[in-house]
Each structure stands twice: as C-alpha cells, then as structure tokens.
C-alpha cells in the first residue's frame with residue numbers, strides 16, 4: 001500500500017490553479033496559430049491575433065488569461081492501492097483551490113448557495129469527480145471552467161430512433177445557440193451514452209483531452225471531424241463576429257447506454273480551455 | 281473602420297458609428313455586472329439615486345480578477361451581456377449610451393438602443409490580460425461588498441471594442457454570421 005500525504009495533493013492543486021489560468025497547454029496554442037493562418041475573415045484574423053497577444057501578456061506579466069478564472073473542476077483518479085494520509089482528500093483539494101486562488105490573484109467566482117448567492121471568498125468548494133482505478137498512483141486533472149460557455153452547455157435525452165443524425169443536430173443546435181456568448185473559437189466536449197448524468201460527465205471529461213487528439217474509434221473520429229467542419233461552416237467565427245473558425249475541436253467520448261435511450265451531453269468551452277494533469 | 285472615441289459619449293459621434301467599426305475608447309467608463317444591476321434596479325424601484333449618472337455614460341460588463349501589488353487592475357475582459365438584458369432598457373431610458381460586453385442582446389434591448397440612440401459594443405471575450413493594459417485607473421465607487429461585482433469607475437486609454445449594435449439597430453452578430461455561413 002503506497003501512502004500519499006494530503007499536503008502533496010493540496011500543493012499539486014494549488015500549482016495547477018495558477019498554471020492553468022496563466023498558460024494554455026501546447027495543443028491550444030497550436031490551434032490558435034493554425035486558425036490565425038486559415039481564418040478567412042479579416043476581423044476574425046485580427047481577433048485571433050489579439051488572442052495570441054493576450055496569451056503572451058498573460059504569461060509574461062502574470063495576469064490571468066481571462067478574468068473568469070472559473071469554478072475549479074477536478075477529476076481525481078485514485079489507485080486502489082493508495083492510502084491517503086494526514087486528512088481527508090476532499091479537504092486537501094479544496095485547500096489547494098483556496099491557496100491557488102488567493103495566492104495566485106485569481107478571481108473568486110463561487111457562491112456558497114445557488115439561491116442566497118453569497119461569495120465564499122476563496123473560490124471553494126471545487127466540483128470533484130472521483131474514480132477508483134487500478135494501481136498505486138493518484139492522477140489529478142484540474143480544469144477550471146468559465147461560465148460564459150458553461151451556461152450554453154446542454155443535455156439532450158435523445159431516443160435510439162434519433163440515431164447519428166439526431167446526435168449531430170443536438171451538437172450543432174447547442175453550438176449555434178451558444179454563438180458569441182461562449183467566446184468562440186470553442187472546444188466542444190460531447191458525451192454520448194450512459195445516463196442523464198453520465199453523458200454530461202463524459203462531455204466535461206472530453207474537454208480535458210488535447211485539441212489535436214482525435215478519438216481512437218474510427219467512426220467517432222469521423223463524426224468529430226465532420227462536426228467540426230459543420231460548426232466552422234456556421235459562420236459564427238472568432239468572437240462570434242463572423243468567420244470560418246468557430247471550433248478548434250470537437251472531442252467526443254462514449255459509454256454504454258440503455259436499450260431505450262441515447263443521452264447526449266454537450267459541454268461547450270471557450271478558447272480559454274484550461275486543463276493540467278499531475279500524477280502523484 | 282477604426283474610430284477613436286471619447287467617454288462619456290457624445291450622441292452625435294455615436295450616430296456616426298456603424299456595426300463592424302473598431303473603436304478605441306478613451307476617458308471614463310463604469311463597470312457593473314449581474315449583482316450590481318440587480319441592486320441598481322432595486323434602488324430605482326425605491327426611487328433612490330443610482331451610484332452614477334447614466335446620462336451619456338458607458339457601462340462595461342466586467343468583473344476583474346484581483347490586482348497584483350502596484351497594478352491598476354487584474355485581468356479585465358467582458359462578461360456575457362444577455363444576463364443584463366432584463367435591467368438594461370430602463371438604464372437606456374435614463375440616458376445610458378454605451379454598453380460593452382460580449383454576446384447577443386434581447387429584442388427589448390435592441391428596441392431601447394434604437395429609441396435612445398445608444399450603441400452596444402463587444403470587447404474580445406477571453407482577452408482579459410490584453411484589455412487590462414488599456415485601463416489606466418480603477419476605483420470602486422459603490423456596492424463594495426459585492427467584491428468583483430462592485431461598481432467601478434475606470435479610466436481607459438484606447439480601449440478596443442467592436443460596434444455590434446449601432447444606433448439604427450443593425451446587429452453585427454447576425455450580419456457577419458450570414459456573411460461567412462457556408463453550405464456543407
């Protein structure tokens with residue numbers, strides 16, 4: 001049994017809060033570079049170029065890429081041979097968020113209660129998804145989520161007869177409704193299958209996959225590529241101000257489902273698609 | 281077209297703006313988002329004065345990240361404007377002339393824009409680090425307890441924004457999306 005102290009967990013989370021809000025992963029930067037070359041709208045190119053300047057300023061001057069530094073979402077994959085010592089893992093993750101958002105000058109955007117709406121002052125609590133996995137490691141994926149794009153996300157409880165066309169229409173509907181509100185170019189996370197909550201979780205997980213990494217399954221991969229082409233033909237463009245770059249990627253994850261259902265979750269993320277991983 | 285414009289805003293200057301123009305704003309603008317709009321609405325309902333005069337002024341829909349020591353402000357990009365739609369026509373009728381945010385507006389807001397000769401502009405969403413460089417001063421003037429949602433007074437220099445809905449009500453989101461839509 002391997003022991004991992006909660007202090008290591010807090011430290012890793014704190015680092016990732018600060019890192020993800022100041023630096024995008026290489027795949028997101030590459031997607032921006034490519035889009036700037038391929039975009040047909042002059043205003044669109046101007047916006048993409050300003051987004052590149054923004055990334056540079058964020059990194060050099062240590063200013064968050066976006067002022068909405070998100071609600072902290074954590075995927076914690078815990079090896080079943082790990083023994084967490086020194087406290088409760090959930091407290092440790094929230095302590096990491098508290099330190100990261102306070103010491104990193106990140107915005108505190110979380111209210112303690114959805115009705116009363118009092119700001120918690122330290123961006124806690126995080127939304128944490130635990131998975132028990134084989135092995136003796138803990139893998140933490142940190143993905144702060146802005147709400148301009150989160151608000152435009154949807155779950156569609158399709159029926160088996162709706163089929164592949166139904167899935168495609170659902171994704172295109174969500175993206176078109178999102179339009180300029182979701183700060184395009186977007187990354188579109190899609191979860192197909194499972195249950196009501198499972199498809200939403202798959203869609204969220206899909207956003208943590210690299211923008212240039214296509215699904216392993218041939219059929220799903222083709223669907224990702226086709227949807228991206230269709231989204232880019234919608235005309236929405238950078239900032240929603242017209243153009244040929246509306247999505248950097250469509251990432252689809254699938255799971256088994258019930259004979260009577262075809263759940264589809266569409267989690268929309270903006271061009272500030274932040275994610276980082278630490279393995280302890 | 282690129283246009284330099286002074287804030288507070290001159291109604292005649294605003295009339296010349298067309299959707300799609302890139303504007304660079306210099307002068308004083310105010311910052312308010314969801315919770316501040318709600319409070320302003322409550323103040324108006326009780327016949328109380330607003331924290332700032334609407335007449336000729338502009339509101340930037342924004343909630344900044346905290347400033348590091350020695351800096352004016354943190355990251356400072358626009359938030360989604362539609363969440364303010366419910367409160368906006370009333371403010372426009374009180375003389376609000378410019379709104380800066382991102383995303384679509386309701387038909388009611390568009391009508392109030394045309395009725396009052398106002399303009400809705402978009403700042404680049406997700407470019408908060410870059411946009412913070414155009415802000416030279418920031419002061420909380422009301423509702424300090426709302427934290428990032430407090431009302432601020434900003435001094436800006438060449439703050440970049442794009443005209444989305446001009447005084448005639450033409451909407452760039454609709455126009456430009458049509459222009460680049462393709463059949464696949």
Ligand code: SF4
Pocket residue numbers: 066067068069145146147148149150181182183270271272357358359405406407
């Ligand atoms: S949608 Fe993304 S880029 Fe836009 S304001 Fe929210 S976090 Fe920032």
